[in-house]
Amino acid sequence: MRYLWLCLVVFAAITTCALTGLAKGNEGKKGKMKHAVFNNNVYARRDTVVKDSLLKDSINIIKRHTIYNKLTDSVSKKPYDLSKFPGVSLQQLLKGQFAGLYIQEPSGEPGSVQNMFIRGVPMPLLSPRDVYQSQPLVVLDGIPLVTEHPFAYDIQLYNYNRMGTATNPFADIDMNNIASVEVLKDLAATAIYGPRAVNGVIILTSKTPVAAKSVTFDSYVGLAQRPHVTTINGKYENAFRQRFYDLYTTNGRYSDDENYPIYLSDSLNNVYSGKSDWSDLYYRNAVVYGINFGISGGTDRANFRFSLGDLKNEGVADGTGLNRYSAMFNINMKPIKWLLFSAMVNANRVERQRNKYLRDRFAQINYFPDLSAPLPPNKDFYADYLEQYKKGFDNNKNNIIDGYAKIGIDLGKFKFVTTFNVDYNEGYRDVFYARTLLQGNSYASNYFGFSQRIMADNRATYDLTINKVHDFHFELGQSTQWDIYKYSNAYAYKGVNDYIKINLLVSNPKNPDGSDNPDYLNTTAFPRELTYRFLDKTKDNLVSFYAKTDYSFKGKYFLSATVRADGSSNAQPTSRWFYSPVLSAAWSIKKELLSNNTIISDLVLRASAGRLGRLNAFDNYAQGPQYTASVGYTGNLTVPGYNGFGVLTRPYSTGWVGYGIPWSYSNQLNLGTDASLLNNRLHLSVDWYLKQEKNLLIGIPAFAEYGYKQSIESGMAVNNTGIDVSISANIIQSRKFGWTSSLNLNHNANKLKALPRGLKQITIDNKLLKVGSPVDQYWLLTNDGIYKSESEIPVVNGQPLKYNGIALHAGDPRWRDINGDNVIDNNDKTLKGHSLPRISGGYDNIFRYGNWNLNVNLYFNLGRDLIHQEMANRFDFINREGNSDVNSVKEITFWEKRGDYSKYPLYNPWSTVIPYRVDQDLFLENASFLKLRTVSIGYDLTKAVRSKKIKLSRFYVYATANNVFTITPYTGQDPELVNYDGYDTGYGLPIPRTYTLGVKMEL
Amino acid sequence: MKNDHKNHVIKMKKIPCIVLLYITALMSCNKTLDIDSSRVVGEKNMWNKLEDARAGILGVYALTRAALSDNDGHWLYGDVRTGEFISPNRQDLKALASNQLNASYPTIDALSDWTRFYAIVNAANIFLERIGDVKAADKRYTDNYLKVDVAQVRFLRAFTYFYMVRIWGDVPFVTASHDGKFENQPRENSNKILVWAQQEMLKAATDLPFVYSGNDVQQPGNYYNEDATRWGGALATKNSAYAVLAHLAAWQGNYADVATYTKFVEDNYGKSGINYQSTEDLTKSNGFFFNKNTSQMFGFDSDWGHIDGSVAGHLEELTLAEPVVNKKVPDIYIPKDTILKIFDQPKDERFSIDTLGQPRSERYFTNINGKYPIFSKIKVIQGGVSDPTFRYFTSALIFTRLEDIVLLRAEALAVLGDLTGAENEVTVVMTRRGITEIDFSQDIIDLIFKERHRELLGEGHRWYDLIRYNKIKQNNPVFLKLINSQGIYWPVSRKLISQNTLLTQNPFWK
Secondary structure, rough: OHHHHHHHHHHHHHHHHHHHHHHHHOOOOOHHHHHHHHHHHHHHHOOHHHHHHHHHHHHHHOOOHHHHHHHHEEEEEEHHHOOOOOOOOOOHHOOOOOOOEEEOOOOOOOOOOOEEEOOOOOOOOOOOOHHOOOOOEEEEEEEEOOOOOHHHHHHHHOOOOOOOOOOOOOOOOOOOHHHEEEOOOOOOHHHHHHHHOOOEEEHHHHHHOOOOOOEEEEEEEEEEEEEOOEEOOOHHHHHHHHHHHHOOOOOOOOOOOOOOOHHHEEEOOOHHHHHOHHHHHHHHOOEEEEEEEEEEOOOOEEEEEEEEEEEEEOOOOOOEEEEEEEEEEEEEEEEEEEEEEEEEEEEEOOOOOOOOOOHHHHHHOOOOOOOOOOOOOHHHHHHHHHHHHHEEEEEEEEEEEEEHHHHHHHEEEEEEEEEEEEEEEEEEEEEOOOOOOOOOOOEEEEEEEEEEEEEEEEEEEEEEEEEEEEEEEEEEEEEEEEEEEEEEEEEEEEOOOOOOOOOOEEEOOOOOOOEEEEOOOOOOOHHHHHHEEEEEEEEEEEEEEEEEEEEEEEEEEEEEEEEEEEEEOOOHHHHHHHEEEEEEEEEEEHHHHHHOOEEEEEEEEEEEEEEEEOOOOOOHHOOEEEEEEOEEEOOOOOOOOOOOOEOOEEEOOEEEOOOOOOOOEEEEEEEEEEEEOOOOOOEEEEEEEEEOOOOOEEEOOOOHHHOOOEEEEEEEEEEEEEEEEEEEEEEEEEEEEEEEEEEEEEEEEEEEOHHHHHOOOEEOOOEEOOOOOOOOOOEEEEEEEEOOOOOOOEEOEEEOOOOOOEEOOOOOEEEOOOOOOOOEEEHEEEOOOOOOOOEEEEEEEEEEEOOEHHHHHHHHOOOEEEEEEEHHHHHHHHHOOOOOOOOOOOOOOHEEEOHHHHHOOOOOOOOOOOOOOEHHHEEEEEEEEEEEEEEEEEOOOHHOOOOOOOOOOOEEEEEEEEEEEEEEEOOOOOOOOOOOOOOOOOOOOOOEEEEEEEEEEEE | OOOHHHHHHHHHHHHHHHHHHHHHHHHHHHHHHOOOOOEEEEEEHOOOHHHHHHHHHHHHHHHHHHHHHHHHHHHHHHHHHHOEOOOOOOHHHHHHHHOOOOOOHHHHHHHHOOOHHHHHHHHHHHHHHHHHHHHHHOOOOOHHHHHHHHHHHHHHHHHHHHHHHHOOEOOOOOOOOOOOOOOOOEEOOOHHHHHHHHHHHHHHHHHOOOOOOOOEEEOOOOOOHOOHHHOOOOOOHHHHHHHHHHHHHHHHHOHHHHHHHHHHHHHHHHHHHOOOOOOOHHHHOOOOOOOOOOOOOEOOOOOOOOOOOEEOOHHHHOOOOOOOOOOOOOOOOOOHHHHHHHHHOOOOOOOOEEEOEEOOOOEEEEOOOOOEEEEEEOEEEEOEOOOOOOOOEEEEEEEEEEEHHHHHHHHHHHHOHHHHHHHOOOOOOHOOOOOOOOOOOOOOHHHHHHHHHHHHHHOOOOOHHHHHHHHHHHHHHHHHHHHHOOOOOOOOHHHHHHHHOOOOHHHHHH
C-alpha cells in the first residue's frame, strides 16, 4: 500500500509541475535540441586538432554550468581517439584509458568475454556468477545493456565457457558511432541509474544527428602479426620426463604397473619425435579491418543519422575471428516546439569463429575420448586433424538490437521525458563434429538463447532560479525493467552419418489418418536415447522510483540529494523494497577565494556519500527454502529424475537458502578535487573513495550432515578503498609544436570486513576468505625447496613429518610448518599475492608537429600476481596422462615451450602429496607489467585537400602499431592472459601485435 | 498567444495520458515483482499434490543412486579398496588400492565426504515430516500411498545409515530435517545406529509390498498410475528390505538374524518376480544388469529408454577398455595371475581355462592374455549392445540379488554350525555356474567366501566380505589389526571436520 502512496506522490508531483508549467505559459527558449547539436558539432570540429586532454571535457561541462558534473567524479574520453584501436569489444577500447576502470582480457581470441571492474571487486570472485555480479553497467543512450546471465552454468560440468556463443556482449559497439564515453564511478553520478549501477556505469552516447548534411567515413585496415614461438616435440618432452625417471626409479619404471606413454617412448616415431612445425598451421598473420560510413541530415525540426559498419578481426591463433555487421539509426523529430520525439536503433550481427581447443570441445560434448595419444606436433598430422574438423561446423551468431523511443516535453523550466527501451541479444550456436573427430561418434548441438531487457522510464525535471543566485533542479523518475533470460539447448550423439549435421525432429504432430503421432518431436537422425534437451528461463524485474534535488548557490556551492526506492522480483517478498539516499556537495574554491588568481584556473572540491542497493542475479534466492532436481553426481550433473519421472529435492548441491535474506547494498564515500592550473595547461583530478559492500550473499560450506554442500547466507561485507588520479599537462603548446602528456591510475585495496554469523574465516575449495584480509589473495603453502634425502625430513614423535597425514619422503617438497604444530596441512597455508593489481592505469603522450601527430600509449599493472598453472601442469605429468578426463587433455600448444623449466626443483612426481600442486608459492609469480599498447602517427590533410568544390571538414590519415612490447618479470606467456581467478592455465590465445592504416573523413 | 492556447489544449490532453500511464505502472507494480521462479519450486508450491509426493519419494531414490554412483564410489569402496584391482594410470586409484586414504587426490577427498549420503537422509526426513500435507490436501493420495511411501522412505534412510556405518563407522545421527535450524552433530556410536536401522527396516518391511502395481494386497491398484513393468526393479520391495536386513545383521555378526532374514527371502522371492540368473543372463550386455527388471532385488537403474544412462557413475567406466570399448588402457584391471587364482574351478561358466590354458568363455574377462585383461562381467553399453565406439553405459547399480542372499545364508548357516545347510545353499549357486564337482573337503567358510568372491566380483561386496571373513576366521593378524585399529574405515574428510567442530577424525587416519 505504501508503494501506492509513493506512486501517487510521483503522479501528483508531475501533475503539479505540469500545471505550473502551464500557468506560466511556454516562455522557454528555443528547444534544447539545437543547443546540444551545436555543442556536439563543436566537439567534432575540435577533435581535428588533437590537443585536448581528458579533463578538458569535464571542465567544459562544468563551464556549461551543469551542476551534475560538479558533484561527481566522472571522466569522459573521446571516442575519436579510441576508435583508432583495432579492437572488437568495448573493453579492449577502454582498457587503460580511465582511472579506476580495470579490464581483464584473458584471451586474445576476438570477441571472447572480457571482464570489467570499476574501483576493485565488490565480492570475492569464486565463480562466473560472482564475476557477472561485479560487472559495471553499460548504458548506451539511456539503455542499460543486458549481458548474458550465468544461470546456464548450472547444468555445465565445466565452466570454461558459458553455454552458447559465449560472445562478448559488448562486441556490438562501433566506436565510430559514439560521441562520448564516460565512466561514472561514484554514487553522485551513478545513483540515478539504480541498483544495476552499483558497480559503476559506463555511459555511451551515440552521435546525435545534425541538421547540416554530413557524411563520415572511418576505416582502417591492418595486419595482426603471427607470434614467434618455440616449439618442442616428443623427444624434448621425453627428455624432460626422463630426468625424473633417472632420479626416482632404478629401472625406468616407478612401479610394476607403470604405463609410460607410447607417444613419448618411441623415439623413432616421426609423428611425435620428428619435426615440430604445427605452429605453421596454428598461427598466422591475420587481417583486421573496420569500416564505418555515416550520413546525417535533415532540418532543425527533423533530422537523422544513419550509419553502416563492417568489422573483421581475425585472430592470429587457431583460425579464430570475428565479423560484425552493424547499422545504427538515430532520428529526432520536433513536430511542435515543446515536443521532441527521438528514436535510436543499433542493430548488430556478430559472427564468431571460435578456437578449437580440445578441452572446450570435450567439455561442450560432455565426453572424453581416449586421450592416450595427443595431437602430434607434426604439421602433416595436425593438418589431418584440422581436415576432420572442417567436416563439421561451429557456428556462433549473435544478433544484438538495442533501441529506444523517447518523447520529451520541454516546457522551458519543466521537462518531461518518457522513454521506452529495448535491448535484445540473441545467440545461436550450431555445432556438428564429425565422427572422425570422436572415435566414430558424431555430435550435434543446437543452442538458442536470448537476453532481453524492456524498460519503461519516465522522468520529470523542473528548474528554478531565484534571484539569479539560487539554482534549483528537481527531478522525479520512475522506471520499470523487465528482464528475461532464456535458452534452449539440445545435443545428441551418434548421428546416422556425417552428412546429416543437424538434429532433425519428426515435425508432424498428426499421422496421415489424423491420430496423434507418438513420435512427434522425436529425433530422426540421432538416437532418441542419446539426445538431451535443456530449457531454462529466468526473469528479473525491477521497479524503481527516485527523486533528486540539485541546488547551487552563485555557482560556488553545490548540493544534491537523491532518494530511491527499488523493488526487485529477485528479493524476498518480506524485503522486496530497498530505500536508499545519496548526498553530494561541491565547492568551487576558485570562485570563492581565487577568482583573481592567475595560476589556478579552476579548483573544485567534491564529496559524495550514499547508499545503493545491489540486486540478486538469481531468482531462487527470492523463494526461500525450495525444491529442485539436484540429483546428479560427478560426471553426470544433469540427472533429471528417477525411473523416468522428474523429481524434486532440496538444492543440496547448490546450497541451502533460507528466509530473511535482506537486500545487499553498497555504501560509498567519495572525496575528490578537480584542479586546473596555469591557464588550463595542467589538469589534475584526484579522488579518494571508500566502497563498503554489505549483506552480500556467500555460500558457507556447512550443514554437510543435512546434505547441503553449503548454506547461502547474507552478511558478507567487503571494502574497497583507493585513489583515482588523472593528470594531464599541455607541456608544450606552441602553434607549430605541441606535447600533451596524461596519466591515469588507480590504486585499490580490498578487504573482507565481515562474514555471515560473525564467522572469522571460511574455506571454499582452495580459497580462504579471512576477515581483515583481501579477497583476491591466493592461499598457499610456502615452499622452501626439496628434501634431498630421507635424513633431511624432520622427525616428529618418532615419525617423519606428515603432510595431511601422509609421511613425507625424499623428493618431496620442503613445505614450511608455519604454525609450528609439526604437521603440514591447510593451517600452514598463508594468504599471498593479489590476483588484481594494486595499481593499474595508462600513460598517454600526444605529440603534435604541424599537421602531424604522434600518440604513444602505455598500459600498466603493478602489484599483481598470478599462479603459473600451465607450468605446474607440465611438471605434474604423472597425474595428467592417459586418462579419459579433463586433466589428461593436451592441446596442440602442449608442443610449445613457455616459461622457464629450470626454476623448479625436481620433485618425485609420483608422490601422493602431489609435489607440483598449485596451492603453493612455487608457482606464484609477479605479474606486473608495462605494455606499449599503441603507437600511432597521423597526418591531418584537411587543409591540403579542402577546396571550394569539396566541402571537407576533416580528412585525417593515420598508422598504428598496437601491443608493441611488454615488460614484465613474469616467465610464462603474456601476464594479461589470465582468468578472473588469477590462474594462468595457458589457454589464453595471444594478444597479437597489430599494425593498421586508417583514414577518418568527414564531408 | 494563439500558439500558446493551442499548446494548452494539447497539454490538457496529455495530462490524462500521464495519469493513465502512472496508474497502470502502479497496478502492475506488485504484479511485476511477485513472480514465481521458473527454475525452482518454492515451499508454498510443494507438498500439495499427489505428484509432489511422487517427485519427493523418487527424489530420495535418485539421491541414493547419486550417492552410490558418485565417483563410482560403490565400487571404489567395495572392490578397488581390496587391492586386487590394479590401476595403470590413475594415481588416485593406486593410492586407494594401497589403502593410502589420506592421499590428496580429488577422488579420495570426495569419497571421504559423506555429504551426499546425508542428502538422502535429509530428503527422507523432509518427506516424512511433510507428506502429511499432501495427504491432507489431495484426496487422490490415499492411506495406502501414505503407508507404502513412508515405508520406502524409512527403508532408504535406514539403508543409507547402514551404508555409511560400513564406510566410516561412527557417523552423526540425524533423524529430523531441522529445516533452517541446522545444528552440528557429533558422531554417534555405530552399533546404536545399526540397532536403530534394523528396527526401522523391520517396520518398513511390514508395510512394503512384494510388488508394485501387481495386485499385492499391501499395494492395490497401479502405483502412481504406472504398471508393474515400470516399477519392477526400480523400487524397494519387502524382499529388498529383508535382503538388506540380512546384510546388516551379518555386518553386526548377528548370524541368527541373518539366517532368519535370508530364509524369508528364499521363501518369498518369487512373489517379487525375482529369480536366479543364468551365467549368460548375468553377463550379457542386455541381461540382468541392463535397465531394470524384477530380479534386481535391490538396485538403482539407469534406464536407456529414459535417457538415464551416462558416461560416469557405472563400473564400466573403470573396467572396460579395448577390445570391449575403444579406450586404450582401463582405469582398473585384475592381473591374469590373480584371475587364475580366484577362478580355480574347472568348468566355471563365469571364467575358467581349459587344459591348454585358453579361456572357455569371455563372460567375466576379455583379452585375458593381453597386457590388460578386461573385467567385462558388467558391460551394458548403450542400449545393451556391444558397440565399442561410445562409452555410454546403462547398467543398474545392484546392491544385492538372490545369489548374494543365498550365499549369505550359507555363510550364516556355516557360522551357526549347520554345515549341511550351508553346503546345500552354496551348491545352489555353484551348480548354476557350471561347477558340478564341489570339493567340500576344504573349510566351508573358505568355500563360501571364495564363491562369493567369484559370483559377486565387481558388485561392491568384496571389501565388506573380507572384513566379515576375517572376523569369522580370526587368522590374519594384519587384517585383524586393521579391523581393531579402525583402519577398515575411511578417514572423515578434512573439509567436514573443519566445518563441524564436533567431528573427530577416525583414529587410524589421524
